[in-house]
Amino acid sequence: MSDNERDTLLSRVADGEAGEADWATFRTLAEGDPVLWRDLAELQRDNTELSAAVGRVIVLADGVEAPADTQIVARLGERLRLVATWGGWAAAAMVAVAWVTGQTGLPRGTPSQGNEAGLASFSPSEAYQAYLNRGMAAGTVVREMPDKYVLDTRPLPGDSGRIEVFYVRQILERAVVDGMYRETRDELGRAHPLRIEIRPSQPGAPPS
Amino acid sequence: MTDAAGDHSLVAAAIRGDVDAVRRVWQDHRRWVAAVLLAHKPAGAEVDDLLQDVAMAYVRTIGKLRDESALKPWLRTVAINAARAAGRQVRLRQKQQVVLAAQGAMERDQPPPSDAEATDRDESGHILRLIQEIPEGYREPLILRCVRGMNYRQIGELLSLPETTIETRIARGRRMLRDLVSRAASPLARIGAEPRAGGLP
Numbered sequence: 001m002s003d004n005e006r007d008t009l010l011s012r013v014a015d016g017e018a019g020e021a022d023w024a025t026f027r028t029l030a031e032g033d034p035v036l037w038r039d040l041a042e043l044q045r046d047n048t049e050l051s052a053a054v055g056r057v058i059v060l061a062d063g064v065e066a067p068a069d070t071q072i073v074a075r076l077g078e079r080l081r082l083v084a085t086w087g088g089w090a091a092a093a094m095v096a097v098a099w100v101t102g103q104t105g106l107p108r109g110t111p112s113q114g115n116e117a118g119l120a121s122f123s124p125s126e127a128y129q130a131y132l133n134r135g136m137a138a139g140t141v142v143r144e145m146p147d148k149y150v151l152d153t154r155p156l157p158g159d160s161g162r163i164e165v166f167y168v169r170q171i172l173e174r175a176v177v178d179g180m181y182r183e184t185r186d187e188l189g190r191a192h193p194l195r196i197e198i199r200p201s202q203p204g205a206p207p208s
Numbered sequence: 209m210t211d212a213a214g215d216h217s218l219v220a221a222a223i224r225g226d227v228d229a230v231r232r233v234w235q236d237h238r239r240w241v242a243a244v245l246l247a248h249k250p251a252g253a254e255v256d257d258l259l260q261d262v263a264m265a266y267v268r269t270i271g272k273l274r275d276e277s278a279l280k281p282w283l284r285t286v287a288i289n290a291a292r293a294a295g296r297q298v299r300l301r302q303k304q305q306v307v308l309a310a311q312g313a314m315e316r317d318q319p320p321p322s323d324a325e326a327t328d329r330d331e332s333g334h335i336l337r338l339i340q341e342i343p344e345g346y347r348e349p350l351i352l353r354c355v356r357g358m359n360y361r362q363i364g365e366l367l368s369l370p371e372t373t374i375e376t377r378i379a380r381g382r383r384m385l386r387d388l389v390s391r392a393a394s395p396l397a398r399i400g401a402e403p404r405a406g407g408l409p
Contacts, residue, residue, distance in 0.1 A: 004380065011379035015353070017360070039386075046335070046385055053335050054243060054354035060256040061242035066234035066263045068227045184275050194275070197220075 001029065010036075014043050135173070145170035219276040230267060237280070238263070240366070241287050243355045247348040248291035250298045251340065261290045280366050338388045346381035349374050376409040 135141025152166040181193035221229035364371045
């Protein structure tokens with residue numbers, strides 16, 4: 001038996017992990033090598049001393065709590081601050097858009113439904129409204145969100161004083177799916193879908 | 209420790225930001241995190257100080273964890289990073305002290321520790337000082353084995369190593385510790401005591 005095999009056997013015995021075969025080997029070895037018992041005793045003494053010393057250090061961990069409240073509140077506070085800043089600015093920007101373009105966000109008038117083939121005769125605003133109406137009827141559109149986010153503004157060339165505005169409209173859509181998955185990667189970097197368990201925050205409450 | 213399924217759902221709740229889950233996951237894992245810190249910390253750094261750093265980092269970044277099953281390796285990495293950062297600070301302090309000493313600005317008349325203090329520190333820290341001389345690859349599994357409830361399989365999962373490798377490293381680590389203890393006990397052998405290392409299995 002090599003030194004490493006002997007050390008592993010002693011270690012296994014000291015850890016209480018030795019099986020029948022290990023004990024049989026140990027007894028056979030010990031008959032011809034009385035030092036084995038002494039080595040086992042020394043290993044157990046070292047182990048006891050080390051476990052006690054490590055135990056004295058790691059028990060300190062019980063006094064260290066995760067500052068969950070303060071950190072999460074701080075994190076949430078930061079998010080709220082950003083949303084408030086962005087939201088306030090966006091609301092102001094929305095008013096500016098409405099004022100500059102002279103419209104309230106939704107076009108007046110509703111095109112007839114069910115005749116999308118005739119879209120070419122609609123203005124972009126009318127086509128957009130048709131999409132909202134059809135989507136709401138089919139349940140795929142909930143509503144258009146009131147805020148528009150201004151991404152960029154720039155004066156038009158020349159001295160007309162007019163301003164070009166780039167902004168984002170938000171539409172709350174709805175879909176019914178069989179399940180939701182998140183992509184995860186295994187130790188080889190291969191992508192696998194991981195099903196996500198979804199629980200309602202307020203059972204039975206539809207999105208409003 | 210909780211069972212795997214319960215552990216995963218608790219971790220998932222912590223990732224979502226459930227304050228209670230964040231706290232409970234930490235409580236389930238903080239002892240072995242302290243053991244990892246003990247295995248990797250530089251001399252002069254305190255485990256409980258480093259543990260505070262890890263707890264802060266854990267709370268701040270748990271929400272970014274993608275996969276619940278990756279919690280343990282991730283938390284171990286956070287702990288090792290905290291220990292390494294402390295190592296850099298210790299080295300920086302040592303450099304500054306050398307500079308100060310060279311300029312003659314260091315205080316030379318600090319009282320030595322009392323005999324009682326020195327004896328107490330020696331008794332409690334003797335074996336921990338010796339274990340710092342064992343190569344890291346053997347030291348960490350050996351220390352983790354001292355955490356109640358951590359068997360070879362769990363240590364293997366944490367270190368991403370096969371169970372048999374963990375068993376071999378713990379056995380060799382114990383042999384190295386025995387050699388160090390024997391040499392430390394023998395006054396003639398104190399000079400040049402080196403653990404019998406060899407390559408990692």
